[in-house]
Amino acid sequence: MTDPNISSDEARDALDSVETLQRSGFRRAVKPRWFGLGLSLLVGIGFALYSLEDPGNLPGLLICLGVVLFISLGRTQTGVSGNTFPGTARGVLAMIVLIIFLLALFFGGIYVRRAYELAWVPVVTGLVASLTLFLISEGERRYYLTRAANGTR
Amino acid sequence: MTKAQFDAVIHAPNRLQICAFLSPLQEAEFQVIRDELEVSDSVLSKHLKRLEEAGYVKFRKDAVNGRQRMWAGLTKSGRKALAGHVEQLKQLARLVTEES
Numbered sequence: 001m002t003d004p005n006i007s008s009d010e011a012r013d014a015l016d017s018v019e020t021l022q023r024s025g026f027r028r029a030v031k032p033r034w035f036g037l038g039l040s041l042l043v044g045i046g047f048a049l050y051s052l053e054d055p056g057n058l059p060g061l062l063i064c065l066g067v068v069l070f071i072s073l074g075r076t077q078t079g080v081s082g083n084t085f086p087g088t089a090r091g092v093l094a095m096i097v098l099i100i101f102l103l104a105l106f107f108g109g110i111y112v113r114r115a116y117e118l119a120w121v122p123v124v125t126g127l128v129a130s131l132t133l134f135l136i137s138e139g140e141r142r143y144y145l146t147r148a149a150n151g152t153r
Numbered sequence: 154m155t156k157a158q159f160d161a162v163i164h165a166p167n168r169l170q171i172c173a174f175l176s177p178l179q180e181a182e183f184q185v186i187r188d189e190l191e192v193s194d195s196v197l198s199k200h201l202k203r204l205e206e207a208g209y210v211k212f213r214k215d216a217v218n219g220r221q222r223m224w225a226g227l228t229k230s231g232r233k234a235l236a237g238h239v240e241q242l243k244q245l246a247r248l249v250t251e252e253s
Contacts, residue, residue, distance in 0.1 A: 004185040011242040015242050017170055018239055021173070022177055022227075025173070025174045025177040025219040026177050029177060079181060080185055
């Protein structure tokens with residue numbers, strides 16, 4: 001559908017309006033720093049716990065529940081949820097690599113701890129998992145802050 | 154590349170603002186959208202309903218502390234329509250730049 005009645009000035013005003021509201025959307029999507037920190041600590045504790053020894057299903061369930069509650073709390077506080085699933089092929093590839101890395105860290109930690117009985121393995125797996133997720137959350141935060149400040153045009 | 158396509162449903166000022174606000178988000182709460190646009194509940198409801206009828210917006214309801222909250226997000230076709238409309242606006246805006 002085309003509309004010849006739209007003047008160029010009207011188009012520019014509409015574009016300015018789009019830009020302003022998109023920036024507002026990005027600004028609203030910025031989560032507080034405690035969100036990324038808390039979530040990464042929770043996951044890191046889970047990784048460390050499971051490579052320490054076999055703790056059974058309960059701690060895992062509690063940590064999963066904690067992660068879900070944390071995400072839900074973040075959404076409730078900001079009133080929005082950002083586009084977390086990557087829209088580009090590069091983004092999808094990065095997510096696949098991240099999942100493989102975290103799975104390798106999780107099961108690798110369990111295997112190394114049990115096979116070689118190294119006491120420091122749980123600490124390292126927990127720290128690496130926490131640090132990885134914290135850096136990703138900081139990257140996402142910076143992305144939204146930059147877009148909120150500069151827009152997309 | 155996005156195909157430029159004027160969309161009469163999206164072009165109405167409030168609906169364009171709603172779509173633009175939702176575009177970087179997965180979804181947003183009704184009250185947040187209302188506060189950003191500075192419109193009344195009834196005005197926002199009317200425009201969201203129009204966008205839903207066009208298949209551009211989807212809703213989800215949840216309850217927090219016993220209070221019903223409504224979340225709205227752009228559908229895939231809504232995102233596509235907005236991108237096409239913005240591209241059309243850019244082409245029109247470019248005309249004035251080239252003319253002046």
